[in-house]
Amino acid sequence: MTAATTDQPVDDTRPLWGIAQYDDGTRRVPWPVSHAEIERGMAGAIPTLTGVGVGVGSRVLWCTLLSEAAHFWPLFIGTMLGGAQFSLADATAPDALRVGMFLRRLEYRAVMGVNDAVLDGFDELGRSYAEVFGGVPVVGARPGAYERLRAVGLAPHWFVLCGPAVAISVEPGGPARVDPGEWTLHEEYGRILVTSRRPRATTFDRTPTAIRGSLVDDHSFFPETGDPS
């Protein structure tokens, strides 16, 4: 098992795009990111979004945190390049109010990145998940939130921050899939590891992630869940 190494050569003379963070299962690791890899990610996001029906004339609400910006930014821009609109809310309990506001006032094809904190916020507001999300065709939920939404009869898609990679299932209950051009996945004692396939400001080589699950192939997996169905 090899940790990420930083400041590897990348064909990009611009200042770094940013220093984001990813979770390796023990801590949140600072993650230098180049503009070049963000730009590749934008193009790579479009097929995934198309796969969940996001395209011209549709709308996506992304639930995110600033430290996750390198995961999400290519998805935001990919949404736009694919002809759809997007909105933003923080993936925090207090911002559940904003998530609810957007879903009440506008029609969304998808709400992605829903996590436990957002659902906790709806619990505090006394609003049922079915009432809030029931009218949204695609709900992309992170581990934890995924199981809670299934428990009330909803059919979420997986939305998983798998170390530095993003894995999304294109159908409810289907495996979560990363961009195969960018990432190779491995499984070690039930933990998912990632290897980067193209030049990045930070190179990943069988780098551990916080995600446990079982591989389907080298770019898709089923996250571990307490929900056997």
Add this chain to the structure above:
Amino acid sequence: MSSLEPYFDEVAETRSRSDLDAMQLERLLLMLPHAYEHSPLVRSVWEEAGVHPRDIRSLADFSERAPFTDKETLRHWREDRGDPYAGLLCVPVDEVTTILSSSGTTGEPTLQPQHWGASGGPVPAGLSRDLWMMGMRPGDRVMVVIFTFRGPAFGMVQQFGATPILCDYDAADMIRFCELSLEFRPTGLYSLSSMIVHAIAEACEQGGFDPADVFSSYRAMVQAGEPLGARARAVVESWGVPLFEHTGVGDVGTAFECPEHDGLHFWEDDTFVENLDPDGTEPVGDRERGELVATALVNRTTPLIRFRSDDLVKLTRVPCPCGRTHSRLWPVGRKGDGVEIDGRTILPIDVWPAVESVDECSRGLFQIVREAPQMERLRLRVGYGPDCTDRLDTVRDDLMAAVTALLDRVPDVELVPEAELLKLGPPHKIPRVAKR
């Protein structure tokens, strides 16, 4: 450009008043027909006032004749006509790429449709002037601590040619802030609030970090949201890094302090600002308290025209000793936040020092409960920290004594856990006035 030069864009930042006026007029005369033609709200308001953009030939014409809009106008339009964009959208809906929202501190958030390009959202050019003005330089690393719902604030850092370090706006995560500061040695920080200041101080203590080391690389820190109280400001001063105040300008532009720390500059090439009698339409004098009224000069997607912001400010057009000629303002409070008690109007800013002087309430989380514009007694709802539940009577007594000593008015004090107040706001501020 030498990093020692005081200006990012000397020509733009030091234009003469006559040049600024001419530029504003030129941009205004382009904006008004555009807004009138495409914004149903603007057209309706102007038609109702019997004014047409062709009637406006000078800034004086505009100040004399242009009708106002305000939050209530927008709310009515939104609710009565079912238009989520409140009649402001001036581009075809299919050109809207992004729908963000305001903080919603004082009510339902306002939707903010935007048109983004492939490189991201609109980042006003003036923000690069601001970062330079505060001492940051292209190639630097800048710590960005902010929420995400208003869009990518880190874009201003990237546009400037610096690298953002992305840190969640989470008081519980400030040990991470300290670690990132030590590892990456940023020169700037955007942004601080009272809550984040106290959280960083606690993280330093709990994590065994020496603030002198954590902050050794910083040249500037930006405070946003609402003014820091004296207590939080003293904590920042102990870190030895210059603090620059930052505020919004009527939902149209932004304003930042310069190194003179004598008012916040806003860029008059993108925002036309008037400072008017809060209860009338006449301008107030230089540095007198008035209501900020803003008009967009460059935002062609949802331009606000003569928008009464409810923000009370003092303003001067006198050039700053820093050499910049663009006007400066000083935030004072919000119109309607004041409550008259025994002949004196009291604003949250008046109460603040007394609340934060009590240790258990040092974060300055409080609200004025304003059931009517005039009340017999000042009513306060004050947040207390988690470690003092066993002595709330004493805390209440201390608060009453501090407020009475400062304002010569005996208040009624309701104590609530800080967490209850924090739930009310966006993360960087809370509504300072409650109706009940």
